Amino acid sequence: MNYENTYEQEIDLKELLFTILYRWRPIVLAAVIVGLLLGGYKLVNGLRAQQDEETVEEVREQYEMDIAAYERNLASSQWDIEKAKQSLQNQQDYNDASVLMQIDPYKKPRAAADILIRLDSSEWLEYPEGLNMDPTDSLVKLYASNLVQRLDWSKLEEKTGTETIYLKELVGVGSDYSSNTITIDVVYSDEETADLILDEILRQLDQRKGEFSSIAGNYTASVVNRSLSFIMDTGLADRQKQNTDRIFSYQKDLLDREKALKDFAEPEIPEEISKRKVAMQGIKYAIIGGVGGVFLMAFYFCMIYVLSGKLHTDEELKERFGIKILGVFALPVKKGVLCGIDHWLERLEGKSVHATKEDVLDRIAINVKNYAGDIKKVLFTGTIPEDMLKELADELAPQIPDIQLMVSPDMNQATDTLRRLAECEAVILVEEREASKCRKIQKEKESIDALKKPILGCVIF
Numbered sequence: 001m002n003y004e005n006t007y008e009q010e011i012d013l014k015e016l017l018f019t020i021l022y023r024w025r026p027i028v029l030a031a032v033i034v035g036l037l038l039g040g041y042k043l044v045n046g047l048r049a050q051q052d053e054e055t056v057e058e059v060r061e062q063y064e065m066d067i068a069a070y071e072r073n074l075a076s077s078q079w080d081i082e083k084a085k086q087s088l089q090n091q092q093d094y095n096d097a098s099v100l101m102q103i104d105p106y107k108k109p110r111a112a113a114d115i116l117i118r119l120d121s122s123e124w125l126e127y128p129e130g131l132n133m134d135p136t137d138s139l140v141k142l143y144a145s146n147l148v149q150r151l152d153w154s155k156l157e158e159k160t161g162t163e164t165i166y167l168k169e170l171v172g173v174g175s176d177y178s179s180n181t182i183t184i185d186v187v188y189s190d191e192e193t194a195d196l197i198l199d200e201i202l203r204q205l206d207q208r209k210g211e212f213s214s215i216a217g218n219y220t221a222s223v224v225n226r227s228l229s230f231i232m233d234t235g236l237a238d239r240q241k242q243n244t245d246r247i248f249s250y251q252k253d254l255l256d257r258e259k260a261l262k263d264f265a266e267p268e269i270p271e272e273i274s275k276r277k278v279a280m281q282g283i284k285y286a287i288i289g290g291v292g293g294v295f296l297m298a299f300y301f302c303m304i305y306v307l308s309g310k311l312h313t314d315e316e317l318k319e320r321f322g323i324k325i326l327g328v329f330a331l332p333v334k335k336g337v338l339c340g341i342d343h344w345l346e347r348l349e350g351k352s353v354h355a356t357k358e359d360v361l362d363r364i365a366i367n368v369k370n371y372a373g374d375i376k377k378v379l380f381t382g383t384i385p386e387d388m389l390k391e392l393a394d395e396l397a398p399q400i401p402d403i404q405l406m407v408s409p410d411m412n413q414a415t416d417t418l419r420r421l422a423e424c425e426a427v428i429l430v431e432e433r434e435a436s437k438c439r440k441i442q443k444e445k446e447s448i449d450a451l452k453k454p455i456l457g458c459v460i461f
Contacts, residue, residue: 011306015313018349020301024341027297034293039286046278059270066267074264081257088250095243099162100169102189105237107230109191111198114225115182115205117143119218136180139219143182144175147205156200160193170194171201181224195228311436314460320438321445323429324371326457327364330354331433364459365399368428371456372403375425379453380405381417382430383440384461389430392459412443421447426454432461 020027095101103109119136148171153164160167172185184201188194202223209221269277311317314328333354355363372378380393386409393407406424411417421427427448431441448455 012313012316014349015316016302016305018345019305019312020298021345022342023297023301024345025338027294027301030297031290031293034296035286035288035290038289038292039282039284042285043278043282046281047275063267063270070264070267074261077257077261077264081254081261084250084254084257088247088254091243091247091250095247097163098166098169099189100166100187100236101240101243103187103236104189105233105235105240108187108233108236109189109194109228110231111186111188111191111194111228112226113184113198113202113223115143115184115202116222116224117180117182118220118222136219137177140175140177140180140182143205143221144173147173147182147184147201150208151201151204155204156197159196159200160188167197170197191228191230198226309437309439310434311431311438311441311460312433314433314458316438317431317441317458317460321441323445323455324367324457326367326371326428326459327360328355328460329357329360361395361399364396368396368400368403368456372400372426375454375456376402377404377406377423377425378456379417379420379424379427380407380430381409381411381421381427381444382459383410383412383436383444384430384432388432388461392430410440410444411447412440418447421451421453424453426456428456429458430461431458435461 117136117139119139148168151171153167156162156167157164170187174183174185175181176183184198186194186198186201188197205221305312314325317323318325331354368378380389382389386407389407389409393405397405405428406420408414408417408420411421429441429444445455
C-alpha cells in the first residue's frame with residue numbers, strides 16, 4: 001500500500017466502544033449526579049404542590065369524578081363485550097346446528113305435495129244461492145295458518161334427530177284460494193329425509209281431519225300432486241352468506257370492543273394527593289436522568305475520541321502511516337476500588353496479558369537489530385517529553401551497542417533535531433497513546449520522507 005499521501009483517519013468501532021467502557025467511573029458518576037438532580041427536582045416540586053390545600057381539594061374532587069366515570073364506562077364496556085360474545089356464540093351455534101344452513105343451495109332436495117280441499121255437497125246446502133265468497137276458502141286458510149304451529153314435532157324429532165326449532169324452517173306452506181289447494185314444501189340435506197318428513201306431515205293432517213270437520217263441516221282433502229326433486233335456490237345461498245358474514249361481523253365487533261377495553265386506562269392518582277405517586281415520579285425521573293447522564297458522558301467521550309486527533313492504538317499508527325511497530329509498552333495495571341471491572345473489560349477486549357518492561361525492551365532491541373542492517377547512526381526522537389526519550393534510550397542502548405542512538409526532542413519544535421535528522425542514517429520514533437497527536441506524527445513523517453531517511457519503526461508507550 002502507498003502510505004505517502006494517505007492520511008485519512010479510520011475509526012475502529014471496537015476500540016471506540018472499549019475506550020468508552022474503560023471510562024465507566026465518570027460515566028456512572030454522571031448518571032448518579034444527573035439522576036439525583038432530576039429526580040430531586042421532581043420530588044421537591046411534587047411535595048411543594050401538596051402544600052396548597054385549595055388546589056389539593058380541587059384535584060381530589062376531579063379525580064373522584066374521573067374514577068366514577070371510568071367505572072361506569074368500564075362496566076358498560078364489559079357488558080357490551082359479554083353481549084357481543086353471546087351474539088357471536090348464538091350465531092355460531094345456529095350455523096352449526098341448522099340443517100338449512102348445511103343444504104347445498106344449488107342442489108336443494110325438495111319434497112312437495114298439493115292438497116285439494118273440497119266441501120261436501122251437503123255442506124253447500126247451508127249456504128244461500130248467489131253467495132259471492134267460496135266457503136272453502138276459510139277451510140284452506142285454517143289449514144294453511146295452523147299447519148306448522150299445530151304439528152306434533154316430537155315425532156319428526158324422533159325420526160330425523162333434528163330439533164324442532166330447526167325443523168320448522170325446513171317446512172313451508174302455501175295456499176291458492178282460487179283452486180282451493182294447499183302446497184306443502186319440505187327441504188332437507190338429502191331427499192330421503194325430506195320425503196320422510198312430508199310423509200309424517202301428511203299422516204298427521206289426515207289424523208286431524210275430524211278436528212277440522214267439527215269446525216268447518218265435512219270435506220275431503222286429497223293429495224293431487226306429489227313430487228321429489230332437486231332445485232336451485234339463490235335466495236338460500238344469499239341467506240347462508242348473510243349468516244356467515246354476520247359471524248365475521250360479530251367477531252370484528254368483539255375484537256374491537258376487547259381492544260378498546262384493553263386500552264381503557266384507569267385515571268392515575270394525581271401527584272397533588274398521593275405522596276407515593278410523588279415518590280414514584282421522583283424515582284422515574286431519577287432513572288431517566290441516570291440514563292441521560294450515561295448517554296451524555298458516552299457522547300462526550302466519543303467526541304473526544306474522534307475530535308482529539310490523538311493516537312489511540314499502535315494499530316492505528318501502523319495502518320495510517322505504514323510505520324512498523326518495534327514494541328509496545330503495556331498500560332499501567334489499574335489498582336483501587338472496583339478495579340476488577342477494568343480487568344474484566346481487559347479480558348473481554350483480549351488485552352488482559354501485560355508484557356513486562358524488560359520483555360518489551362528485549363523485543364525493541366531485537367527488532368532494531370533486524371531492521372537496521374548496516375545502519376550505525378539512528379535518530380531517536382518523537383513527540384513525547386525529552387526526559388522520557390532519554391530514559392528509554394539509556395535503557396535500550398546497552399542492548400544495541402553497535403548502534404549509536406542520537407536522542408533528540410520533537411522535530412516539530414526543536415530545530416536542532418532537524419539538523420541531526422540530516423546527519424543520521426535512520427530514524428526511530430517514540431510516541432505515546434492518548435497523548436501524541438496524529439497531526440504532529442504526520443509532520444514528523446513528512447520531514448523524514450523529505451530527506452529520504454528510512455524509519456526503522458516506532459516504539460509506543
